[in-house]
Amino acid sequence: MGSFNLAKMTLRSLVSKPATVRYPYEKRDLERLFPQMRGHVVNDIDVCILCGMCQRACPVGAITVDRKAGDWTIDPYRCVQCASCTHECPKNCLSMDVHCTEPATELSVFTMHKDMPAKPAAGAKAAGGAAAKPKRELTPEQQARVEAARKAAAAKKAAKAAQEASE
Template sequence: MGVFKLGKMTFGSLFKKPETVLYPIETKPQPAGLKGHIAIDVETCILCGMCDRSCATNCITVNKQENYWEIDRFQCVQCGYCITVCPKKCLSMDPNYAPASTVHKADRFDVPTQDAAPAKKAAEKADAPQPAAASAEDVEKTSEAVDSALEGKIALMDPEKAEKVRAALAARNA
């Protein structure tokens, strides 16, 4: 490269915005499909261990006794295979890189116990708005409509049977 060309490039770069950013303080927008890090939705995980058994680098640990899911991000090669084998679809590829670290440690996520799930659902149900109780007027109107429909059916029966049905209804309502 000629001296003139090199000088032009060097001089030109003095007035251009740098191509690099101060990572991890600054980050560039992530392109679609970038393999950043594996993320888990712990609410959906059932601790089946499929991801643990399928991981090529053995970096996932599923502990059903202590209810946690753990990943060693230093060993993960972002192949994405665990995402495809998870039966609950609770693993995904987050396009953001995991934070830089100088300490080798695994990321542990506590998974809610399956025993806690019905209790959680019951609490959600209790918080949900309940339908308004029917008023006494509505109840009376409904029972009048039922009586009228029944009377229509009884009227079509033979007189002896109709009499028995009326007697049974009167005994029930007494």
């Protein structure tokens, strides 16, 4: 009976397609075969706010976020595809792709750059930029009170300085 099963298995393997593929040249349809497979991390940089939560959640430190420079960097050869970063992302801009990292002869990191909007300088706000508050106009009475208060404060400061100098 054992030889019959062996002959049956041998004949089946001779006429059926092989179970393996020639990987670099042929690729399997992984999305259909393994829908829950975790490949490499994909970031939608337009949605990303560069908060750094993915960097803190990564157990191996494969992700680095530089908010000031606007850079999001991942080392795909250090990543262990645990998907911790995707669970912690507040904007859900990180996802796990089905396809694994492509083989390479040299190790490299992948950096994405986000153009951050420039913040106006403090001088630009005071110079009358769009974000600056409009200057409040004072009535002549209010202006006289402000000038009197300034003169009184200056006289008080001068008297205090003269008293300290005489001691």
